[in-house]
Amino acid sequence: MTRLRRNPRGERAAKAVAGGARIRFDLAARAEDRGRPRRDPRAESAELLIGGHARPRLDRSGAAGAAPSSVEETAPTAPKIAVVESPAFLIAVVPDALGERLSQHDRQLFGAARMLAGADGAVVALVAGEVEGLASAGADRIVAIGEPGYDPEGRAAAIAGALSSLGLRYVLFPETSDGGDVARRLAVLSGEPLFSDVEQFSATSVSRAARGRRVEQRAASKRLMTVAADAVAAYAGPEREARPEPVAPAAPIKRAILDARRITADPATTPLTVADFVVSAGNGVTDLALFRRLAEALGATPGASRMLCDAGLMPRESQVGASGSVLTATCYFALGIAGAPQHLQGVAGCEHVVAVNTDLHAAMIERAGLAIVADAQDVMQALIAALKEEGA
Structure with missing residues (x-):
């Protein structure tokens, strides 16, 4: 053998402490064969002890007792931006972008486009006006197709011009009232077939339900497609360049719609x-009267938990949850709701959740992106006062 045989009795005798009635051993002594000292948890805790408190407190952040570093800390590097300088082909996305911001459905379109683009293609966002978050959503280029507002005829004509001038391989729309309208108008203008309401998406084929969802239609990816919500995951890669791409303005068209505008629905109904x-x-x-005043001041649709609906304090149609209404709202504001599993299922599709509750460990507080640990009545009064001051 190339190493000495261990002598446990000799090692133990070497650690014996003389002078005591009972045999004691120094377990912190360095073992000759291991070359490292035995840990002393008590001494380590004593180094982390913070003074000035009635109860012992330990600083486990690493700042206490840490030796000063002789190496200067480097500044964090800037996030990497993916650039496609000379793409082999272009994939276009036409998001709804209501309010000049992308919805979750819009971001899923960019995820589908990036799947089709692969490493050689680039994704072009065809948008009206200035839209936030296009770089993080996955857009390599941005093409303006008009001004914000309801203009399906003008938007379809502008996309038809970009379809030929940019040589777009695919154009993706959301399967919504606005996106589906523009996609069908573009199909008529361009003469291209439209594969609508895609529910399963891959780089080579798409499929959708048909005949009352009794059969599935599968086909190769078409040039014009509308994608259903949650068919594809949103893009989660590095930020893209989102470079503006100039195109020739669309030729004037003879409009059938003389005047179109959006009429805001009454949130209460x-x-x-x-x-x-x-x-x-x-x-x-x-204080439900105060709650109704707040809903009216915010311009929000009032809802309720099952407990209030069962007690008859709120109408049954306002119940939120798996046994009531399942929401797809952009923002959900929960006041005094603990967050039963059925209620959390009802708000799973909401993009932003704000919760107010006195219990820090309530399930709704954990689900919320913004949580306020306070009494709901105090928060409602403060919000109404702030809204009055802002409107004054």
Whole structure:
């Protein structure tokens, strides 16, 4: 053998401490064969002890007792931006971008486009006006196709011009009232077939339900497609360049629609399933009159938890949850709602959740992107006062 045989008795005798009635051993002594000292948890805790407190507190952040570093800390590097300088082909995305911001459905379109583009292609965002978040969504180029507002005829004509001038390989639309309208108008203008309501998406084929969802239609990817919500995951890669791409303006068209505008629906009568902003009351709301005033001041659709609906304090159609209405709102504001599993299922599709509750460990607080640990009545009064001051 190339190493000495261990002598446990000799090692133990070497650690014996003389002078005591009972045999004691120094376990912190360095072992000759291991070359490292035994850990002393008590001494380590003593080094982390913070003084000035009635109860012992330890600083485990690493700052206490840390030796000063002789190496200067380098500044964080800037995030990497992916650039496609000379793409082999272009994939276009036409998001709804209501309010000049991308919805989750719009971001899923960019995820589908990046899947089709691969490493050689580039994704072009065809948008009206200035839209936020296109670089993080996955757009390599940006092409302006008009001004914000409801103009399906003008938008379809502008996309038809870009279709030929840019040589777009695919054009993706969201399967929504606005996106589907523009996609069908473009199909008529260009003579291209439209494969609508894609529910399963891959780089080579697409499929959708047909005949009352009894059969599945599968086909190769078409040039014009509308994509259903949640068919593809949103793009989660590095930020893209989002470089503006100039194109020739579209030729004037003979419009059949002389005047079109969006009419805002009354939030108080809007169904919860199609509402964009919902504020709900739970068992922690004791002043329902104040809650209704807040919903009116915010311009939100009022909802409620099951407990309030069962008690008859709120109408049954306002119940939020798996046993009530399942929401797809952009913002959900929960006041005094603990967050039962059925209620959390009902708000799973909401993009932003704000919760107010006195319990720091409530499930709704954990689900929320913004949480306020306070009494709901105090928060409602403060919000109404702030809204009055802003409107004054």
